[in-house]
Amino acid sequence: MRAVVQRVKRGGVTIAGKSIAAIGHGYVILLGVGPQDTEEISAALAKKIAVLRVFEDDQGRMNLSILDVEGQALVVSQFTLYADSSRGNRPSFVYAAPPETASPLVDRFAAQLAGYGIPVQQGEFGAHMEVEIVNDGPVTIWFDF
Secondary structure, three states, rough: EEEEEEEEEEEEEEEEEEEEEEEEOEEEEEOOOOOOOOHHHHHHHHEEEEEEEEEEEOOOOOEEEEOOOEEEEEEEEHHHHEEEEEOOOOOOOOOOOOOOHHHHHHHHHHHHHHHOOOEEEEOOOOOOEEEEEEEEEEEEEEEEE
């Protein structure tokens, strides 16, 4: 699994002009699933993100987790994180998991993250989404599990 975690002031997903998800401060998580990924990998990634300390404490140090600040998370499936652009001008997505594998793992990841007490919303798997990300910092962390 690959995740780009962005600390945000707010985030949201719109499909065909209709808002389907919106959060306040917390994380927008762009999540890619590879064919080798499992529920165990998903669980490990969810735990790592839940306890990741990138929110500022009262001294201005990144020392608090999303749990500490009672933040929210927005999970957006993004197969393009597995793009291979090593040849030619059009990326290949052969390293991304097929939808029948990826979709349930994205849902499972969101549920595992919510299991830590984090309010989680999701984009819509396979849809053309407009994703609003108001990055705070900016703080962007890349995970490759």
